[in-house]
Amino acid sequence: MPIDTTALIDDLTARLDADTLITDPDRVASYLHDEAEWAPYGKPAAVVRARSAQDAQAVVQVCHQHRAPVVARGAGTGLSGGANALDGGVVLSLELMREIVEIHELERIAVVQPGVVNDDLRAACAERGLWYPPDPASSPWSTIGGNAATNAGGLCCVKYGVTRDYVIGLEFVTGTGDLVRVGRRTAKGVVGYDLVGLLVGSEGTLGIITEITVKLRPLRDPERTIAGYFPDLVSAGRAVTAVAAAGLTPSALELVDRTCLQAVDDWKNMGLSTEADTVLLGRIDTPGAQGDAEAALMEQVFSDSGAGFAVVSSDPQEAELLFAARRLAYPALERLGDVLTEDVCVPKSQVAPVLAEIQAIAARHDTVIANIAHAGDGNLHPLLITQPGDAAARERAQLAFHEIIDVALAAGGTVTGEHGVGLLKMDGLHAELSAPVVELHRAIKSAMDPAGILNPGKVFRAHG
Numbered sequence: 243m244p245i246d247t248t249a250l251i252d253d254l255t256a257r258l259d260a261d262t263l264i265t266d267p268d269r270v271a272s273y274l275h276d277e278a279e280w281a282p283y284g285k286p287a288a289v290v291r292a293r294s295a296q297d298a299q300a301v302v303q304v305c306h307q308h309r310a311p312v313v314a315r316g317a318g319t320g321l322s323g324g325a326n327a328l329d330g331g332v333v334l335s336l337e338l339m340r341e342i343v344e345i346h347e348l349e350r351i352a353v354v355q356p357g358v359v360n361d362d363l364r365a366a367c368a369e370r371g372l373w374y375p376p377d378p379a380s381s382p383w384s385t386i387g388g389n390a391a392t393n394a395g396g397l398c399c400v401k402y403g404v405t406r407d408y409v410i411g412l413e414f415v416t417g418t419g420d421l422v423r424v425g426r427r428t429a430k431g432v433v434g435y436d437l438v439g440l441l442v443g444s445e446g447t448l449g450i451i452t453e454i455t456v457k458l459r460p461l462r463d464p465e466r467t468i469a470g471y472f473p474d475l476v477s478a479g480r481a482v483t484a485v486a487a488a489g490l491t492p493s494a495l496e497l498v499d500r501t502c503l504q505a506v507d508d509w510k511n512m513g514l515s516t517e518a519d520t521v522l523l524g525r526i527d528t529p530g531a532q533g534d535a536e537a538a539l540m541e542q543v544f545s546d547s548g549a550g551f552a553v554v555s556s557d558p559q560e561a562e563l564l565f566a567a568r569r570l571a572y573p574a575l576e577r578l579g580d581v582l583t584e585d586v587c588v589p590k591s592q593v594a595p596v597l598a599e600i601q602a603i604a605a606r607h608d609t610v611i612a613n614i615a616h617a618g619d620g621n622l623h624p625l626l627i628t629q630p631g632d633a634a635a636r637e638r639a640q641l642a643f644h645e646i647i648d649v650a651l652a653a654g655g656t657v658t659g660e661h662g663v664g665l666l667k668m669d670g671l672h673a674e675l676s677a678p679v680v681e682l683h684r685a686i687k688s689a690m691d692p693a694g695i696l697n698p699g700k701v702f703r704a705h706g
């Protein structure tokens with residue numbers, strides 16, 4: 243049955259404060275899609291900027307009654323189309339729920355609303371000598387709610403794990419509009435199924451997260467930065483495997499290739515692209531002499547793997563500049579054209595051969611593919627760049643995108659390391675998961691969202 247959007251808006255108006263509900267098309271326009279190029283999006287009936295869990299609950303209850311889709315949205319920095327609006331539904335923005343409810347120093351936990359920006363939580367923790375490790379490169383903008391819903395990774399995850407390793411409790415609205423709490427505040431707890439783990443990474447398809455309890459760690463010692471300048475992409479890839487083979491556990495190991503370095507230089511004039519084809523940036527945070535020894539070993543491994551220049555940086559400002567270039571790579575590339583971001587993750591042993599395949603795919607499809615990577619995790623982000631309006635180039639890039647997925651799966655990898663499935667990786671999910679496993683997903687979805695209103699049509703196909 244088609245959605246009666248007039249009645250839907252009337253019912254939302256009756257349950258919500260006037261300034262919470264947005265229907266003006268000009269204002270709705272900025273909530274239509276995330277940062278994923280080329281993922282389709284629809285025309286929602288309204289946007290609701292929730293101020294409380296009760297607002298979120300009211301939206302789900304009204305949408306349940308009208309069988310209208312609800313798309314949760316944090317900051318919209320997603321790279322898979324997960325937050326893209328659906329026809330006739332509601333985009334439920336959690337961006338105004340940005341209170342850090344509690345930071346408990348003794349228990350080493352924080353309780354936050356979903357709209358808290360990652361860097362804001364990290365800064366508040368640091369003031370108390372504590373650290374929230376998950377650090378997506380989007381940390382200045384992305385929200386903890388979005389990070390939890392996508393199980394975001396980041397730079398230090400190579401040593402400290404991803405968002406799921408830190409989320410221990412959640413409050414969320416189910417697909418039938420119940421507001422429930424799952425998980426714990428304690429160091430341990432095994433009561434019932436791990437619904438927290440299930441919600442983390444569910445991309446808005448199983449519940450609307452309204453509060454998050456995370457574990458914290460003590461602030462750590464300053465890191466050492468080790469830079470390796472490589473003559474080509476594949477030798478840098480070999481160095482990634484060699485770092486693991488040497489028994490090192492870096493606190494970051496990032497890769498940035500020539501196209502990215504050039505784009506950052508053209509924008510910020512940092513003088514990086516003249517020095518290397520591909521840069522590996524390692525970090526070691528082991529304290530004391532042991533840390534010095536590990537940093538020296540990483541420098542040696544870089545040199546032995548073919549780096550023309552490798553150095554343990556003694557200058558914190560210079561080291562920060564290198565990592566700033568890594569973080570700027572994505573926005574710098576966006577200045578060159580439309581960017582389609584890949585997110586495959588492969589075994590560490592396969593980084594070099596898969597990078598070689600990606601180069602071959604770029605040549606075969608006549609497509610510019612830049613590369614950044616959380617290389618230490620084997621999490622590769624080939625970035626496919628096309629000129630706006632060039633339909634043929636776009637078609638070639640799409641073929642390349644799918645071939646990279648095939649290559650990653652053949653190498654024993656996964657179609658998405660951290661960005662999530664959303665819309666862009668739905669075919670990939672069906673290629674990676676067996677039919678019985680997809681059926682389990684459908685059964686879980688129908689238990690938690692029987693009317694199928696929470697971000698329907700994302701992550702996996704409802705049938706077939």
Ligand SMILES: Cc1cc2nc3c(=O)[nH]c(=O)nc-3n(C[C@H](O)[C@H](O)[C@H](O)COP(=O)(O)OP(=O)(O)OC[C@H]3O[C@@H](n4cnc5c(N)ncnc54)[C@H](O)[C@@H]3O)c2cc1C
Nearest residue numbers: 316317318319320324378379380385387388391395446451
């Ligand atoms: C420059 C740049 C760098 C990036 N670097 C990284 C990186 O290093 N690691 C990484 O993992 N990702 C990275 N990303 C991708 C993106 O930032 C992450 O996926 C992030 O977790 C999304 O957070 P958000 O608040 O923007 O969520 P959104 O994009 O708004 O939403 C993402 C998904 O979560 C759902 N969602 C959002 N809030 C809720 C909620 N409260 N309840 C239920 N579902 C919800 C949405 O429906 C959607 O499916 C990067 C993106 C950019 C643009």
